[in-house]
Amino acid sequence: MNISSYANLTPFAEPSRVRVSIRLRPRNTDDLQFDADFADSVKLQPELKRLKLWNNNWNSESFKFDEVFTENASQRRVYDGVAKPMVEGVLNGYSGTVMAYGQTGTGKTYTVGQLGKDDISQRSMMVRAMEDILKNTSSTFNTVEFSYLQLYLEYIQDLLVPENNNIPIVEDSKTGEVLLPGAEVVKVRDLDHFLQLLQIGEANRHAANTKMNTKSSRSHAILMINVRKLTHGKVDNEVSTMESDTTNDLQVNVEVPTLRKSKLLIVDLAGSERIDKSGSEGHMLEEAEFINLSLTSLGKCINALAENNPHILTRDSKLTRLLCDSFGGTARTSLIVTIGPSARHHS
Numbered sequence: 001m002n003i004s005s006y007a008n009l010t011p012f013a014e015p016s017r018v019r020v021s022i023r024l025r026p027r028n029t030d031d032l033q034f035d036a037d038f039a040d041s042v043k044l045q046p047e048l049k050r051l052k053l054w055n056n057n058w059n060s061e062s063f064k065f066d067e068v069f070t071e072n073a074s075q076r077r078v079y080d081g082v083a084k085p086m087v088e089g090v091l092n093g094y095s096g097t098v099m100a101y102g103q104t105g106t107g108k109t110y111t112v113g114q115l116g117k118d119d120i121s122q123r124s125m126m127v128r129a130m131e132d133i134l135k136n137t138s139s140t141f142n143t144v145e146f147s148y149l150q151l152y153l154e155y156i157q158d159l160l161v162p163e164n165n166n167i168p169i170v171e172d173s174k175t176g177e178v179l180l181p182g183a184e185v186v187k188v189r190d191l192d193h194f195l196q197l198l199q200i201g202e203a204n205r206h207a208a209n210t211k212m213n214t215k216s217s218r219s220h221a222i223l224m225i226n227v228r229k230l231t232h233g234k235v236d237n238e239v240s241t242m243e244s245d246t247t248n249d250l251q252v253n254v255e256v257p258t259l260r261k262s263k264l265l266i267v268d269l270a271g272s273e274r275i276d277k278s279g280s281e282g283h284m285l286e287e288a289e290f291i292n293l294s295l296t297s298l299g300k301c302i303n304a305l306a307e308n309n310p311h312i313l314t315r316d317s318k319l320t321r322l323l324c325d326s327f328g329g330t331a332r333t334s335l336i337v338t339i340g341p342s343a344r345h346h347s
């Protein structure tokens with residue numbers, strides 16, 4: 001899978017159920033030391049929402065995205081362009097999924113999961129999304145709850161209570177809703193409460209990576225925010241009245257309380273390295289194969305969604321089973337592909 005796997009999805013379906021954006025990470029000290037650059041092989045054209053890739057000096061390919069973010073794009077701008085529309089949908093009762101996809105070290109966690117404790121301008125989508133949801137809900141009429149999980153190999157582990165490390169996926173046969181019995185579901189009091197728990201989750205993910213002897217994330221991290229809103233919708237009701245000897249049917253507006261449920265998923269996917277290039281063996285190979293399987297089946301679902309194909313095969317991996325109730329119907333998906341200065345050599 002490389003850049004071209006997800007580019008150019010937009011023109012096929014209007015209005016699309018999938019949006020795909022791309023973000024370039026700025027050069028870090030390693031890139032500068034090894035003089036890694038992007039400009040000789042890749043050109044971002046944000047005003048055209050295009051990325052141009054040179055295969056050699058004469059040949060180039062152009063890919064279209066919904067949004068193109070250069071290395072100068074702030075966390076705020078990326079959030080506004082990618083996640084905010086999904087948050088607005090969730091506040092209006094529609095579910096949505098935002099996912100970060102890219103190779104190790106290209107900025108997936110920075111984009112979707114960074115806490116920004118010391119500098120709020122560095123806050124990522126998870127924090128900004130919760131902030132916006134809390135700002136636009138009232139604790140009297142709404143409930144905001146979340147779970148924070150990771151999927152490693154084919155095991156779902158609770159990042160808030162890591163002892164829960166083999167959580168099953170159950171599909172409600174009536175509603176099709178994905179249920180995760182045993183996963184911690186926390187009612188959010190305020191943003192500070194959420195930040196504290198997100199930090200615990202981050203530390204548990206980090207500890208799991210350290211145990212696996214790697215700094216990079218070999219698991220998918222999934223933040224699941226559930227919003228329940230009590231709304232009072234007006235419903236036309238027919239009422240019969242008696243006036244002297246005649247019966248009259250009147251249409252009256254009746255206020256009926258309705259509960260609207262919606263879900264926002266923010267997913268920090270595991271690095272998308274290819275097995276053949278990583279030279280993995282033994283356990284590392286098994287790990288890479290599971291990541292490959294889940295990303296491949298996710299790719300198939302996203303392509304099916306973009307083509308408005310009603311048959312979305314979600315059975316192939318735990319990742320897509322976990323996401324399946326956020327794929328169909330009115331739900332929307334937004335994918336942000338992160339790339340780094342050395343990405344061309346690995347794609």
Ligand SMILES: Nc1ncnc2c1ncn2[C@@H]1O[C@H](COP(=O)(O)OP(=O)(O)OP(=O)(O)O)[C@@H](O)[C@H]1O
Nearest residue numbers: 025026103104105106107108109110215216217271
């Ligand atoms: N847009 C950016 N601006 C500034 N720093 C960034 C940006 N994107 C990433 N970084 C920095 O680059 C490093 C790698 O980013 P990050 O950990 O988010 O990558 P990743 O894709 O999640 O990697 P992995 O798959 O290994 O977990 C981090 O130090 C991060 O702070």
